[in-house]
Amino acid sequence: MAETKEKSLSDEKPKPRVRPIVRLGIFLISHSFHVSVVCCTAGVLALFLLPVLAKNTYISENALMPGSASPMLSNQHVSDGNRLVKDLTNPNSKSSETGIESHKIIAQYMLDLGAEVSFHKFHPQMNQFHPLHFFSSPDSGKIQENYSCSSYGINTVGIIRAPRGDGKEAIVLVTPYNALKSGFGEALSLGIAYSVFSLLTQVTWLAKDIIWLVADSQYGEYAAVAAWLREYQTPKFSSLSTPNAEMCPDVNNLFELKGHSISGSKFSNSFRRAGTMAAALVLKVRDQNEQFEDTISIYAEASNGQMPNLDLINVVNYLAVHRQGLRVNVEKLWSLLNSSWLKSLGEIFESLAKVAKSLYPKWKFGIPATEYVEGTATLASSLYYQALGVPTGPHGAFRDYQVDAITLEISPKFSLDKVWRNDILLRGGRLIEGVIRSVNNLLEKFHQSFFLYLLTSPSKFVSVGVYMIAFALLIAPLPMVAASLYVDANSSSNCSKGDSSTPSAITDTDEHSIAIRSWRWLNSAKLVFIVHLWGAIVSLLPYFISQIPDCSPTTSFMIWVLLSILSLLTLNSVLASPLACAKATQEKEWALVKSVTISSVFIGLGLMSVINFATAEIGALLMVPMCLLAQPLKLDVRAGTLRSFCRMICNLVLGHIAFPPAAFFLLKGMLDGFGNANVGDFWMWVESLWAWNSATYLFIGMVELPCWVLCISILFHTC
């Protein structure tokens, strides 16, 4: 603002000496068009360059020492694990209806190892939309009245106390298990966990306690883990309204299992704890697999794009690749792998790198085109899942309590013979053992390596310092364009007025009119504020709509749209119209509106980049061109040149794409094909966003949607 004032002053009476920083500002503002074009192109280009700029991961924390000890997991432990798998897949154990039998089996196995065992009963908590619960820490006090005995889950928890540890810290191993319809994979994951567990009861190097949580996944893996964590971290001591699960008959006979057992004291009804959690591993084994290799997939994204410390991923990757010979996968957008334009882009980068290398042999930044395509696909999915803000697995629950956690999904090449099964048990078990041993070595909590990063492959990452550049370039033009628009609007109206009025009048009204004119932007600011208010109302609406019983997603969506439009019209008529009409006659009004819009978008994007970078990046990709290009269609039509025609087309296209539902359908269509797109899908998607308390939802409702509405209103501005 200071710069613009300076500029307006300098127009009136030329000064001989302007300070260089101001001069630079004026220069940038006066050439804002070129600057913004250059910056935006550079921003997009930098985004596509990220896979090339990715660095190799390295283990930053020296104390981890992965793989420095030879694995101790022997065939003895594997056969123990195998025994459990057999017992669990045995048809006898599945006979009971509630699956309590298999919980008993697991608990008995744990007890035989000398671990402390307890059951944790929980009622699955439906995710509900709480408008004020964004960013708030997870709390315990959601009391629901409609608990019944039929709907509860049982987590089986086994704890090994470190014989020489001080019991202050713990490592959590989670295996989701659905007792009712468990696949072979789940049983196998239990087998792996059990073989590791049986090893860990004997080792002497343990410094942290080990918690093995068999999460009852019949109500979803996340719900079970989250319920256990809630009880662990924020227990509720008073049970006033909730009927206790102890009243239910089934649960009671669960606790009868060990009257005679040797370690009777080791089993307890109450909830057991073990210190501060240092790290958590979620282990899954996928049932079917069509690949040719044993692979292991790492899922790391937690809610709102939070990532676990990179060292945890590094350790898993290092051990899996270099010790166990497993292939490590990170989620990719598969559809991008076959796209030809990416391939050609990669080839261009490759050839550029070759040229650079021939010029100066020390420049080695090129990567092969195929690697580039893969890197881009991984990066895109990394961005997408972070932007979505929905955790990709049960590990997300841990991140809410500042515990680093990842999900490992082993997908073996499928065959049923015993040798193969033993092999998977051995290698999977050794991998888990190695990771646990590394984390066990850790003196401090994970803090050395990165928390803000994007993965381009399991062993390559882009750190925050690099990927911020792309974003900063994208949003850099926004304040400049806003300033230049403001200056233009002010000065041009000045000129026009100055021409029309008589010289005598200038002297009287000059001061006054300047004062009025310089406050004119407040009107536009009011408009922008009203639209943002509307955005807030729109984002609150789904809460009320979800209260309506028996609504299909499509109808809900329709109601939402209708209510939104209605509220926009109401707000417009109540608040905006009387004043807006008076000022609407002024020319260049749209420029002011655009200027304020751009400023607000800049603020919104800047804030969002702190909360969830990926969302801000994707939002900036959509919104920045739209904001910068927006200009009343009438002006373009009137001008009739090729340039304005192009701009008009761009505007129309962007105006369609940037509408959140349209963007969603476009993305969905690109990924899954347009055939099965349904209007209700958007509603479902939005529902999942708010259920997970994703900040993306707020961003869409309060930044992107208002921005779109404002841009559209600029497009159709009557000037």
Add this chain to the structure above:
Amino acid sequence: FDPIPSSNAKPPGVELWAVFDAPQHLIDALWKNLTHTLSGLFCASINFLESSTAYSAPEWSFPPASGKLRYGTLPREAVCTENLTPWLKLLPCRDKAGISMLLDRPSIYRGFYHSQRLHLTSTGSGSEGMDPGIILEQTLTVVLQPDSQRASLAHANEKHIQPSWSLSSIFGKQISGRCVLAETSNVYFLLDRGLVAELDHIHKENEKSEENVLISEKFWNNPSFELSAKPDRIFKEESSLLSKNASVLYKFEIEKYGESEPFDLGLFWKTPVVWLCQQAPLHANRFLMGSGNERGAIAISLKSTESSEGFMGSFFNDERCELRVDVFQVVPWYVKVYFHSLQVFVDQQPKAVSDIIEKIHVSPSKDKVSPGVMELVLTLPCSVSSAVLTIEFDKGFLHIDEYPPDANQGFDIPSAIVSFPNFHARMVFLENDSLNKSPLLSKFQEKSPVMSYTEVLLVPLTTPDFSMPYNVITITCTVFALYFGSLLNALRRRVAEEERFLKDK
């Protein structure tokens, strides 16, 4: 109750408490001297207790109390061989002869638990019949697991027998003779009350023989187990009102054994026996609640142990049966406890604090000066099955040079002490005549309240990024440069004057 675990089980780290017989104003200075002396003596960083943030002065949690007591703990101080060696040096024969020969370092540190303890009592002129001097009492408590084929245990369902052991198999050494300087040198072997009861039970079932086989001379070679050496004496505990079971103590005199015939006590099990040690009336457990770097809560949960339930019922039959529990908790100053937020839940029902707490003494922490101390006396109904105390805290910020080297691990809250003054840990033996001679046995007979310690808690605090001083310096310098530049500009320049200057031109 069993006096051995009650008085010897200690939390990890160093615990030091001392009663000073000195004027009030000298006590703190004496405490500092003491910490430094001990630290030098035992190669441990006990001197960290010197700073006033580390120790506290409990009012009435410890029996001899009266404001002259100082108490401090260092939960992170690990015990190691370098601490054991000076401890052994205090013994007349070190570890060269006598019972202390057993203290083979690898086997001790292979154990599950070990603690060394030093108890100094100065007997002034006041005590009659003794010369003025200092009595030094050294205790080493070790929990060891007999070597056994644990792998084979996993498969055996019912049939496995608890591992047999002998001194040589546990410690890898045998005792060959006593230390010449020692007046008495005895090994005692205690059969726990629960075990005796269980053995009794088995015995009766098997043989239907006459009662009281246990104290008979042949007990050391009974159907359940066999001792490799013949005990010199057997003490049987007086069965008291509290429990029908009595523990049995065997005494072995080392004097009889020599180089040629080393003493190697062994125990060979014949039948599987399962027994439980007697537990304190309430099982104390402490944990942290909440997450994040801002605030949290400490919860101390007391759960009644099943073993004591029936016994409490039988003992307190009258109407208003109350269980008294003392809780003593020290929190470092950077964990800013809000004492008003103390909440009590009994049997999952919130209770008014004044109903449960009979007496409370709180000294709030002062930043960087003194820790917060909380002493509580709770009276719980005997039928209580669970009680929870919660108290909230804010996490404070430390100055950068107050962080320890491994600050990212978190900070420890020393363990709380939960004691039960209604219950006493002591053993009363039948033969009273010989007891006076043995200090160990007379120690057992002393009346002391049952104590238990809770876990040490690890609180993660916010830590600065220690590895980035460069960045900090750069940013600070930039900010300073900008600030001073603009400030000087604003001070130096006068707008009106400049304009006049321009016009003049």
